[in-house]
Amino acid sequence: MSLKKPISSYRNGTFQNVYDDVVTEVPLTIFINNEEFATMVCSPFHFKELVVGFLFSEGVILFKKDIKSLDMDEDKGFAYVQLTKQLVHNQSFYSKRFIGSCCGKSRQFYFHSDVKTAKTSMTDASLSADQCIQLMENLQQNSDVFKETGGVHNAAVCSHSEIFVNRADIGRHNALDKLYGYCLLNNISVRDKMLVFSGRLSSEVLTKASKIGVGIVLSKSAPTDLAVKLAEDLNITAVGFIRGSSFNIYSHSHRITQNEKGDTTMGSCNIDHSEESVREKLESQKSYLPVSLYQNCKNILNENLHQDTLNEVFHLLKKYDLADEAEQQDRNKKLSTLVE
Template identity: 70%
Template sequence: MTQVEDDIVTEFPLTIYINEEEFATMVCTPAHLEEMVIGFLASEGVIRFQREIKNFKIDEEQGFAYIEIEGKINTQRDFSKRFIGSCCGKSRQFYFQNDVQTTKTSTSKTTITADQCIKLMDMMQATSHVFKGTGGVHNAAICTGDEMIVGRADIGRHNALDKLYGHCLLNQISVRDKVLVFSGRISSEVMTKAAKIGVGIVLSKSAPTDLAIDLAHDLNITAVGFIRGGSFNVYSHPERIHQ
């Protein structure tokens, strides 16, 4: 038996208070916490713009985030309540009630080439230093067709996406013409998050689920999976991918 030192990813609980009332606890990787909280609040429909936040403070030592926003929020609202209903007037269904109010159908006109799909995935993977060191995080990036604008990592795939969303809100980056590149499986949760962010193309090195593909069709999002070794599969709206 040989003893060696190994890098281990940090798991960190962060409890969010809004207007002095407890709202949610997130288990995350303790980096880019302000971005994550702002992206999460926007994703949940609590805020639409960063300017709606009057005060923001994070106590990393104790694991608390204190946010004061304009107006009131119903902290008793059940954000995880099951919802059965149509998606964008069509046949598909969301799992959760709040997603109906915050998920947007993409209006993106952006197109990219097959080579760009592969290069963007390689670019994100090459900059995923936390994953290389620990193997314990999900990676995600917001890109143009030619370059990566920002990349984030977290133990939770939804947290990584919230960090991207928060970064774009804080820096007033328009995402309608951007591409979301993701390291993991495209679940319905990931597809819903992508729609909330507002991108029209989602690239992944892994597979989508059946519900994710259904949502992608209905939300006008191009879903590309299994980007590996110079090939990939396009599951929805292939008109955005060309030679």
């Protein structure tokens, strides 16, 4: 969700008064057994999933049946949770705390509740290289709030070929907790599924992924050294820098396989690709395209193209760098017909 705000924008050497979409941020305070437990700032949607995912992730509850009731007052930003058990009063384990959108105290969780709730992956799931790239493209296509504001993290639980559920939030940990909560509330097993994430793979993100139960984590960004160590220890395949037609595998690479027979075909896809997505694909293939064809493609994207044309251009550019010379020549002809 977002709000339009009047701003002063500096572009091309001049200031302009325009309206911009600004992402919405709200506080959410959780009460457990009538006692204040935690306050976090988050995006104002999927509150119930966030609360449930957070409580599971922090080890407050281990089973869904531990929750006797959960009532939300979304207007005031309160969540009232009644447990079927007493809350553990141990200041070294739980404490009243403020959790910002960057989860500044999450290292405390790593040394305490994370030990209790992190899981070593036992998945047999695997992905082809092309599936890794396609799943990241699918996440970006479904990131509506980010497209509007640029102010949220996106995460999704996926099968081999499609997004099963995706969530967005100003806090990357919140986005993951919303996914966790959704799966828990709907009794969904994620052992054979994958996590696709827009942000950096930090140690906290890897720990969250292990709690959710996935064995493959795909990210557009870089991992940290501790995240890689955790991925190795927890038997999680960590894939980073998924951009264009390339990526890096940092742990347990056996789960990511070569495309069958070096497949470079465009494949089928039912997704409508945005102008922004086509531009990104074009830039990723710039060094492989003929200069004049690249420029013509770039120019045509300044026009109001029909969705079918955008889709066709996208798929002609997709994996262009992996195609052999004959196929590239064929694609060049088709692209030229569309853009000249």
